[in-house]
Amino acid sequence: MTHRTHTHDTPRDAVDAADAADARRQSFGRLPERIRPEDTVETKPATRPDPARDTYHADEWLIRYCG
Template sequence: MRPAQAGPDRAAAVRKARFGKLPERIRPEDMVEEQATTVPDPARDNYNSDEWLIRHAV
């Protein structure tokens, strides 16, 4: 016998057991995973005061 055929009270109880409460809330911070795309290169960000001379004086 299917739950719907057992009676309206039984069907309502089965429905409430399955769909009666919402899933737990997930914080937006937990939905995103951050990863660095590349390894930081410290030599790339070094400032060279003579770089303008090399680029523009040639």
């Protein structure tokens, strides 16, 4: 099998390349709009801890596993 090296464009190849370049520009010719870093972060107001829900018992594992 021989490998042919393409050294010049024929008029048909030039037209195909121009069409392909135009199609690429229409799809990818522009960068997407810039997203500001402020728009990528969501902030929520902090709430006070709820003692009924957020209690920590250091010996809870004893009650669960040894009781």
